[in-house]
Amino acid sequence: xxxxxxxxxxxxxxxxxxxxxxxxxxxxxxxxxxxxxxxxxxxxxxxxxxxxxxxxxxxxxxxxxxxxxxxxxxxxxxx
Amino acid sequence: xxxxxxxxxxxxxxxxxxxxxxxxxxxxxxxxxxxxxxxxxxxxxxxxxxxxxxxxxxxxxxxxxxxxxxxxxxxxxxxxxxxxxxxxxxxxxxxxxxxxxxxxxxxxxxxxxxxxxxxxxxxxxxxxxxxxxxxxxxxxxxxxxxxxxxxxxxxxxxxxxxxxxxxxxxxxxxxxxxxxxxxxxxxxxxxxxxxxxxxxxxxxxxxxxxxxxxxxxx
Numbered sequence: 001x002x003x004x005x006x007x008x009x010x011x012x013x014x015x016x017x018x019x020x021x022x023x024x025x026x027x028x029x030x031x032x033x034x035x036x037x038x039x040x041x042x043x044x045x046x047x048x049x050x051x052x053x054x055x056x057x058x059x060x061x062x063x064x065x066x067x068x069x070x071x072x073x074x075x076x077x078x079x
Numbered sequence: 080x081x082x083x084x085x086x087x088x089x090x091x092x093x094x095x096x097x098x099x100x101x102x103x104x105x106x107x108x109x110x111x112x113x114x115x116x117x118x119x120x121x122x123x124x125x126x127x128x129x130x131x132x133x134x135x136x137x138x139x140x141x142x143x144x145x146x147x148x149x150x151x152x153x154x155x156x157x158x159x160x161x162x163x164x165x166x167x168x169x170x171x172x173x174x175x176x177x178x179x180x181x182x183x184x185x186x187x188x189x190x191x192x193x194x195x196x197x198x199x200x201x202x203x204x205x206x207x208x209x210x211x212x213x214x215x216x217x218x219x220x221x222x223x224x225x226x227x228x229x230x231x232x233x234x235x236x237x238x239x240x241x242x243x244x245x246x247x248x249x250x251x252x253x254x255x256x257x258x259x260x261x262x263x264x265x266x267x268x269x270x271x272x273x274x275x276x277x278x279x280x281x282x283x284x285x286x287x288x289x290x291x292x293x294x295x296x297x
Contacts, residue, residue, distance in 0.1 A: 018240070021251045054159075
């Protein structure tokens with residue numbers, strides 16, 4: 001048990017420390033090993049699609065409620 | 080609020096559409112390169128998600144205390160927006176992490192707590208939709224718990240060892256990153272206000288429809 005505890009503590013300290021600040025790259029410095037482009041494009045696509053889809057659902061629900069209201073008012077006026 | 084809707088629509092949409100051009104001009108972060116551009120939407124979405132959860136919780140507490148239907152409507156609208164912005168955070172985070180950390184997901188304190196906060200907002204909506212009579216009060220209590228989770232989400236990166244950047248990153252952003260970041264943050268916040276206004280209008284119309292049905296039954 002003690003050995004396992006020591007192993008877990010040692011494992012936890014193997015993790016790299018969290019980043020405390022951002023440093024901008026100097027001009028002409030820095031290269032990409034893995035293509036990040038598709039990940040960035042996917043992220044922006046998700047944001048835009050999610051926003052537009054949500055706006056569309058509000059518009060659709062609002063249309064339904066307003067159609068029901070008009071139908072109800074028409075029914076009331078014909079009574 | 081109705082008078083403010085059109086200017087808000089124009090400004091929020093224009094800023095949201097222009098934000099990618101600002102981000103394109105921003106400097107790469109030295110250790111992450113191109114993938115750090117996700118930060119400009121990921122972090123502000125997280126901020127708006129937390130704000131929305133707090134609005135939902137406060138409105139719910141107000142509803143439990145005063146039984147104010149307006150507060151209940153605000154809580155309902157905010158809960159949906161917490162889910163929307165939470166979805167953006169939870170979907171864009173792994174895309175960033177895959178390149179920056181080499182993994183899609185890590186069950187550390189920040190990611191796990193954010194996921195739990197998002198699940199609380201989803202469960203609020205489920206309770207409101209399928210909970211039947213009394214679900215308004217049950218949902219409100221759930222939303223208050225969701226708000227209690229917010230400070231833990233925010234501060235978790237400072238208390239526990241995690242791969243996620245700390246809270247010190249945003250206040251210490253260098254000028255080449257700071258400008259586009261706050262522009263994106265403002266664009267996403269204005270989008271939040273816009274969507275909240277539209278969603279509140281829907282809730283008010285629903286309440287008016289219910290009143291019409293009740294009047295007809297009488």
